[in-house]
Amino acid sequence: MSFWLPFRSREEAGRALASVLSKQKFENPIILAMPRGGVPVAIEIAKQLKAPLDFVFVRRIGVPGHKEVAMAAVVDGAAPELVLNEEISTQIEIPQAYIDREMKAELHEIERRRREYASTAAGPAITGRTAIIVDDGIATGTSMRAAINALRRKKPKELIVAVPVAPLETVNSLRSDVDAVICLQTPEPFYAVGMHYKDFHQIDDDEIAKALHEFRKGANLAQHTA
Structure with a gap:
């Protein structure tokens, strides 16, 4: 068994993750947040790396009658990507x-969120760039695999997964799908992402909008004073 101190908040986790990522020599990075929980984490990384922030929208599909159990995940794009949770789909x-x-x-719902959060409707332009996918944590990895599969088609130079916390088994299973997985904590036993945060409140659209407004205002100010 391995124990880790929980993060106080998603913002604290983002700053800790940004500190690690800033030591890497990523070429032309773009930060891709997975809403909603990944947005506060990704904002801290984008600020530290002085990189643009965009989004990869993934939604889980639950088992009939048990929507909390993810049997698949879908990600937006010109050809939407559906990734099945093989463990569940072979049983049911x-x-x-x-x-x-x-x-x-x-x-x-993905289309609604893109209109709400993103500055463009076309999705992130990542061809030839280092794309860093950020979430507040990973459990089974179904949603993350959907994001990876969709973004690979856009031909990034590198594809990086960066999360504060995830099970070691899931981290290891993702390594062959991307160029690197950067994860700060791999607690054992894991249980759930929210158990590794002191504050893991449910984020709504208003909180996202406020955080993005402050981030974009700060980014625009930095550009004008540079």
């Missing part, structure tokens, strides 16, 4: 009609 037979219906609903 899910009707294709259910998957199609849930995927359509989640893509609608």
